[in-house]
Amino acid sequence: MGRGREHERAAGPALVDREGILRDLSRHLAAAWASFDRPRSAEPEADAELIGRLGAGLPEEPGDAQAALGDAVHVLDASVSPSRPLFLAYVGSSGLEVGVLGSALSAAYDAxxxxxxxxxxxxxxxxxxxxxxxxxxxxxxxxxxxxxxxxxxxxxxxxxxxxxxxxxxxxxxxxxxxxxxxxxxxxxxxxxxxxxxxxxxxxxxxxxxxxxxxxxxxxxxxxxxxxxxxxxxxxxxxxxxxxxxxxxxxxxxxxxxxxxxxxxxxxxxxxxxxxxxxxxxxxxxxxxxxxxxxxxxxxxxxxxxxxxxxxxxxxxxxxxxxxxxxxxxxxxxxxxxxxxxxxxxxxxxFRSLRLWLALRVHGAAQFRTWIERTLHNAALLADAVREHPRFELLHEPMLSTVCFRHVPAAMPADRIDAHNERLAHAMQRDGRIFLAPAVVDGQTCLRTCFVNYRTTPDAVPLVLDVAGELGDALSRDAR
Ligand SMILES: Cc1ncc(COP(=O)(O)O)c(C=O)c1O
The missing domain is CATH 3.40.640.10 (Type I PLP-dependent aspartate aminotransferase-like (Major domain))
Structure with missing residues (x-):
């Protein structure tokens, strides 16, 4: 049997255009980092055309590299990113810049x-x-x-x-x-x-x-x-x-x-x-x-x-x-x-490289300060909840997690759980604060976890401002 010519198909030029890749990378990283500095934490939804393309089958022929990269960036923009300063759901991270560099370098060498x-x-x-x-x-x-x-x-x-x-x-x-x-x-x-x-x-x-x-x-x-x-x-x-x-x-x-x-x-x-x-x-x-x-x-x-x-x-x-x-x-x-x-x-x-770089560049003292800041943020929020007439704190925070719930004045007790679940989702859609619902002792609540070093103490009051505003609106609509 003769050999076919399949092995001769050249890789698309986009694969080896290293200059272009470097330019694209610096442009898109700059945009990503700029977006982390904005307070908005929920992302716009992917548009219908992109969603359509994400249902397409395996491409057989080379595609336009810029179009593919554009879609990749659009996908990331339309996905939840814990690196945003007001992402307080689950247990997030900070996405340190030096870690991005470590990730890119370890991918390049691929040890x-x-x-x-x-x-x-x-x-x-x-x-x-x-x-x-x-x-x-x-x-x-x-x-x-x-x-x-x-x-x-x-x-x-x-x-x-x-x-x-x-x-x-x-x-x-x-x-x-x-x-x-x-x-x-x-x-x-x-x-x-x-x-x-x-x-x-x-x-x-x-x-x-x-x-x-x-x-x-x-x-x-x-x-x-x-x-x-x-x-x-x-x-x-x-x-x-x-x-x-x-x-x-x-x-x-x-x-x-x-x-x-x-x-x-x-x-x-x-x-x-x-x-x-x-x-x-x-x-x-x-x-x-x-x-x-x-x-x-x-x-x-x-x-x-x-x-x-x-x-x-x-x-x-x-x-x-x-x-x-x-x-x-x-x-x-x-x-x-x-x-x-x-x-x-x-x-x-080589997943340790980004952490090693971060520890070398920032030093242990900076990490302690950053972690202290997140603990301080949680204490600030817990204090604000305690003092607020329409919010209830469900536990004393030991670390940086605070679970609390909105209790509208005239709402019957048996509707508070469903109200808080709706409120958490409304906050996620609203986008100013990204937190998630949780259940503590059978009570549905809003859970915030401060691990992001980018969250500054002056942003903490926004949590109750937004929860109060949206919670009051939801309870008015439900009447
Ligand atoms: C206490 C604890 N253990 C284990 C895990 C699982 O960690 P990972 O998601 O990194 O696998 C989590 C995740 O949030 C956690 O909070």
Whole structure:
């Protein structure tokens, strides 16, 4: 059979027009950064023509590069961006400029951190050490992952191998292992338990106290019950900054129980752990240094782009015990740790570069100041809610999350939940403040989370101004 000529089709000129790419990049980045400085946080909707094009099939022939790039920018403009200063929904980020540069450079070089990648490995390890030092965690080893979900899973796989040696080899067989977390732990913990093959029914979701923190007596009781039933405790997952209200579980008291019972303590600090570095909130994290492992997301309160998370281990060894393999196609020098032996991922981007650059350029003191500012913003909002006759604060903020609700004067109690849900969506459409609805103790509310360094304290009053204006209008319409 003769060979075809398929291999001869030239790449379109747009692919190699590097000068053009640089010009386009600087133009579009300038526009993006200018838009971050505007207070508006909701984005205009994509126009009908673009939406039509987004339904089209796979193009066979080269297309117009400028048209494609124009659509890409339009898509981004019409998508929610947490980098805007008044994006207060979920747990956002700041999208630091230097992180954009790090992302572009790492994409250009496209290093693969699965293999011994040379100096990039050293940057990866230095950034892990810096973050551990910043939050006050005594590091044995650690690695970057794609997000808090993967970091939590990484920790649980290490804890499983520690508590139930041979689980990698034999699976769970007839063994039963439980994981303990508060009722307000992030769902990623449950998913990690499922993925680790322990089975979701072995997640012990424990009662919380009046500060919405794990109750240590409930933990001790659950551990005792499971021991009596011959269920092996695999790990206790304490949350340092719950997603719903920013509560930090009592780490030191939990560490006492874990030490007594010889159970692995993992701290899920995906959102909250950077606050351990601050004078204002640092005291909540006492006991962190006793944990076996900790998750921290750099793409949340450390301000860099998605996705960039870390799993930190107090000792050296559990990562290799959980993930090490002998590969015949990835030989490495005996005395050099192969990064792939320390993570769940194979091909792994150089995601640490943007964080490393940000820490080098801004320094730890600037990060502490920025995080303090977000804590201050949350305290300002909580004060304003307390003082306002038509708003109700649903919890005392420990970190930077504030849940509150609008309570119009004449509205019957059974309509307040639906009203607040409508209000949150109305605010998202309005665009001046982007927040999201949430439910605290069965009460639907407005949830704000201050992690964006661009949010200035003088913008905080706008939250209640807008919520009050739109909430009053909605309640008038509903009458
Ligand atoms: C406490 C906590 N843990 C884990 C996660 C999951 O992190 P990621 O979305 O980076 O996977 C989140 C996300 O908000 C979180 O708040």
């Amino acid at each position: 693969n951190l699965a293999t011994a990648a040379g100096a990039a490995d050293l940057v990866d390890r230095q950034a892990v050490r810096w973050v551990a030092q910043f939050v006050g965690f005594p590091l044995g080893e650690g690695t970057f992952t794609s997000g808090g979900q993967t970091s939590n899973l990484t920790a649980l796989l290490a804890a499983r191998e520690h508590a139930l040696p041979g689980a990698r080899e034999h699976g769970m067989a007839d063994r039963r292992g439980a994981v303990y977390c508060s009722d307000e732990a992030h769902h990623s913990v449950v998913r990690a338990v499922e993925a680790a093959g322990l089975g979701r029914r072995w997640v012990r979701r424990l009662a919380i106290d009046e500060q919405r923190r794990m109750r240590v007596d409930a933990l001790a009781e659950a551990l005792a019950r499971d021991r009596a039933d011959r269920v092996t405790p695999v790990a206790v997952v304490a949350t340092a900054g719950t997603t719903l209200t920013g509560a930090v579980d009592p780490l030191d008291a939990i560490a006492d129980v874990c030490a007594e019972q010889d159970v692995w303590l993992h701290v899920d600090g995906a959102y909250g752990l950077p606050a351990a570095a601050t004078a204002t909130a640092g005291r909540h994290f006492h006991g962190l240094e006793r944990a076996d492992s900790a998750t921290v997301d750099a793409h949340k309160w450390l301000g860099v782009q998605k996705s960039c998370s870390l799993i930190l281990m107090r000792r050296s060894g559990p990562l290799r015990a959980a993930f090490g393999h002998e590969e015949r196609y990835m030989l490495h020098e005996a005395d050099v740790a192969n990064p792939v032996d320390l993570t769940l991922e194979y091909t792994r981007p």
